[in-house]
């Protein structure tokens with residue numbers, strides 16, 4: 001479980017996060033939603049230690065990440081898997097080498113163990129035959145799968161995904177969502193996903209946090225998402241529905 005408490009972040013004279021609280025449970029896909037520039041990515045970066053908040057706490061299963069010592073922070077980082085926007089694969093490495101990269105960096109496993117584990121993860125995302133290919137030779141959906149395989153290669157307890165559907169067609173988006181959901185269920189991962197995708201909200205929104213101008217204005221799930229009396233959320237949903245209609 002991840003608990004965040006009163007996260008505040010200011011850049012220059014702009015307070016981007018105004019005191020966010022929340023809790024993310026294992027085995028659940030939790031979504032952070034909201035319009036552009038509302039602080040979703042900054043919040044995620046605060047949670048994973050890429051941005052230092054001005055105030056607040058991030059507690060990983062009872063362990064205080066931000067004020068913990070270097071060793072503790074390293075241990076918690078080692079339990080995180082991150083799927084960055086755009087997949088962030090190394091263009092000069094094969095698919096297999098991309099997936100095994102965290103094993104090379106962070107473990108002292110033997111060659112054989114690393115190969116086995118990387119291949120196992122590629123198989124888990126349905127890419128068992130793509131290990132020798134280069135990122136430039138595969139589709140956007142396949143790249144996301146490779147990104148997911150790399151994010152899970154160290155058996156993370158916590159999985160963070162920033163816009164996993166960006167740039168994908170609707171059908172591929174659904175498949176990627178389902179894959180993330182299955183992995184979350186299967187390994188009881190605490191998964192936090194930033195998304196704009198209405199379909200994701202309805203299909204995998206076990207817990208949804210709505211950010212608006214740096215505040216958490218609403219929290220609920222896919223069942224309650226469309227029945228709130230929060231005007232800003234309803235506007236956001238309507239705008240998303242409109243975009244979805246236009247894309248059809």
Ligand SMILES: Nc1ncnc2c1ncn2[C@@H]1O[C@H](COP(=O)(O)OP(=O)(O)OP(=O)(O)O)[C@@H](O)[C@H]1O
Pocket residue numbers: 011016034035036037038039040041042043
């Ligand atoms: N390193 C930074 N320095 C200064 N300002 C920043 C920095 N990172 C983010 N911001 C600002 O913080 C605000 C929130 O950014 P953030 O990336 O979290 O938005 P978002 O909700 O993820 O939006 P989007 O959906 O468009 O990605 C934006 O105004 C952005 O310009």
